Amino acid sequence: MKSKLTYSEAFTKLEELVEQLEDGTIPLDKLAATVKQANEWVAVCEDKLRMIQAEVVADADKVSKKSKGKS
Amino acid sequence: MTDSIKLSTLTQLIQDSIQSRFDGEIFTVSARIMNVKKYISARRCYLTMEEYEYGAKITEIRAVFWSNAYSEIEKFEKVLKQPFKDGAEITCKVKVRYHKVYGLNLDVLQIDVAQALGTLELERQQTLERLVKEHPEQIQLIGNVYHTYNNRLELPLVISRIALITAPNSDGQRDFLQELKGNKHEYQFSVTEFLTTIQGDNAHELILEQLRLIEKRQEDFDVVAIVRGGGSISDFRPFDDYTLSAYVAGFPVPVFTGIGHDRNQSIVDLMAREQKTPTKVAALIVEHNFDFENVLIDLKTRMSEAVTGQLERATERLEQAKRIIRLSSPRDILRRGFAIITHEDKIVVDPSLIKEGMEIQTQLMNETIHSTVTKKKKNEKQTDL
Numbered sequence: 404m405k406s407k408l409t410y411s412e413a414f415t416k417l418e419e420l421v422e423q424l425e426d427g428t429i430p431l432d433k434l435a436a437t438v439k440q441a442n443e444w445v446a447v448c449e450d451k452l453r454m455i456q457a458e459v460v461a462d463a464d465k466v467s468k469k470s471k472g473k474s
Numbered sequence: 475m476t477d478s479i480k481l482s483t484l485t486q487l488i489q490d491s492i493q494s495r496f497d498g499e500i501f502t503v504s505a506r507i508m509n510v511k512k513y514i515s516a517r518r519c520y521l522t523m524e525e526y527e528y529g530a531k532i533t534e535i536r537a538v539f540w541s542n543a544y545s546e547i548e549k550f551e552k553v554l555k556q557p558f559k560d561g562a563e564i565t566c567k568v569k570v571r572y573h574k575v576y577g578l579n580l581d582v583l584q585i586d587v588a589q590a591l592g593t594l595e596l597e598r599q600q601t602l603e604r605l606v607k608e609h610p611e612q613i614q615l616i617g618n619v620y621h622t623y624n625n626r627l628e629l630p631l632v633i634s635r636i637a638l639i640t641a642p643n644s645d646g647q648r649d650f651l652q653e654l655k656g657n658k659h660e661y662q663f664s665v666t667e668f669l670t671t672i673q674g675d676n677a678h679e680l681i682l683e684q685l686r687l688i689e690k691r692q693e694d695f696d697v698v699a700i701v702r703g704g705g706s707i708s709d710f711r712p713f714d715d716y717t718l719s720a721y722v723a724g725f726p727v728p729v730f731t732g733i734g735h736d737r738n739q740s741i742v743d744l745m746a747r748e749q750k751t752p753t754k755v756a757a758l759i760v761e762h763n764f765d766f767e768n769v770l771i772d773l774k775t776r777m778s779e780a781v782t783g784q785l786e787r788a789t790e791r792l793e794q795a796k797r798i799i800r801l802s803s804p805r806d807i808l809r810r811g812f813a814i815i816t817h818e819d820k821i822v823v824d825p826s827l828i829k830e831g832m833e834i835q836t837q838l839m840n841e842t843i844h845s846t847v848t849k850k851k852k853n854e855k856q857t858d859l
Contacts, residue, residue: 410631410632411630411631414631414770417770417773417777418773420777421773421776421777421780424776424777424780424781424784425776425780427780427784427787429784431784431785431788434781434784434785438777438781441777445770445773445774448632448766448770449767449770451632451634452632452634452659452661452662452763452766452767453660453661453662454662
């Protein structure tokens with residue numbers, strides 16, 4: 404199942420899931436699917452840290468012509 | 475008309491009068507300096523000293539720092555972290571001097587830097603008190619820490635979209651971007667630059683202008699960073715400005731400042747999240763994301779341990795069930811020396827059904843014994859096997 408959650412939603416769900424796993428409330432027959440889902444959420448969070456298209460955008464039209472500061 | 479005298483005679487009279495009244499006397503005066511002209515290589519500075527009342531100028535006189543007093547200007551700039559320029563208020567020691575060609579002047583001998591520092595600090599305190607008084611919901615002084623709406627805003631778990639207010643082609647801009655790009659964790663960031671003048675008389679207005687632009691797109695940014703490099707004499711007054719400080723205090727996106735200074739914090743620093751330098755702001759953002767990654771790693775470890783534990787417990791329960799089943803099988807029972815009694819091919823569970831003379835079969839591990847019951851009696855006590 405492809406997750407369309409934001410990373411913060413994925414992170415919250417991941418935290419809840421780990422608690423459920425630690426409490427042993429996930430049935431054994433659902434363990435594999437649960438772990439698969441959890442790993443997808445982990446990937447969403449990790450992507451947030453490293454997969455952003457890196458860019459530096461100067462707001463050229465906003466640059467004041469008066470700007471001469473060199474600090 | 476009386477007889478005329480030479481102008482030089484008159485100016486000589488003036489000079490003599492002034493000299494006899496002021497010769498050698500030193501005065502301490504407070505004034506606003508204007509028309510400051512510094513000749514750095516000659517180590518000389520010409521200016522006017524002025525006094526105002528209700529906004530109107532009530533007096534003005536020319537003044538000079540000769541080369542033997544020029545170091546006073548350098549001391550002023552170094553200690554106060556602001557340039558010696560028009561508009562500054564100073565208290566200084568002066569001598570009155572009249573020259574027949576150059577006219578009346580004050581020779582400045584010394585600036586009272588401590589007094590100037592005190593005035594600056596007093597103004598700063600007044601601004602802070604006004605901020606707390608006029609924005610009680612957004613700015614509170616608790617202990618000696620200013621809690622503002624902005625510096626209490628929760629940071630997102632990951633900071634990746636940064637609005638950068640800085641001067642174009644500046645050290646601050648370069649240091650900040652370099653620290654972000656070179657981070658050892660290879661985190662990626664999206665930086666949108668809002669370039670403007672960061673110092674000078676109207677810098678606070680220009681910074682405010684950029685903040686307003688950012689506010690219109692506030693959903694696009696995780697944080698705002700206001701940075702500039704340190705180094706030479708810097709003017710910190712824009713960052714003590716009341717309007718800018720109030721705006722930062724109530725700004726809806728968390729603001730980091732890295733404006734490079736070592737004196738007390740500026741007021742904007744106090745209203746935001748302050749780091750001393752652009753590099754430190756960038757490092758803090760990287761560190762913030764690293765903290766998140768550590769939490770993620772911890773969750774993964776806990777998940778793995780929980781799953782492994784659950785599987786191990788399930789396996790253990792399965793093994794136990796298998797053991798019980800195995801121990802309960804007739805074959806295993808026979809192997810351990812027990813026997814099964816049958817009569818007419820039916821297992822005898824109730825011994826009271828067996829009567830003397832009946833034919834029974836005793837099934838052991840490898841053989842079956844056929845026998846006739848000749849005698850039967852109850853056990854005196856419960857068999858204790």
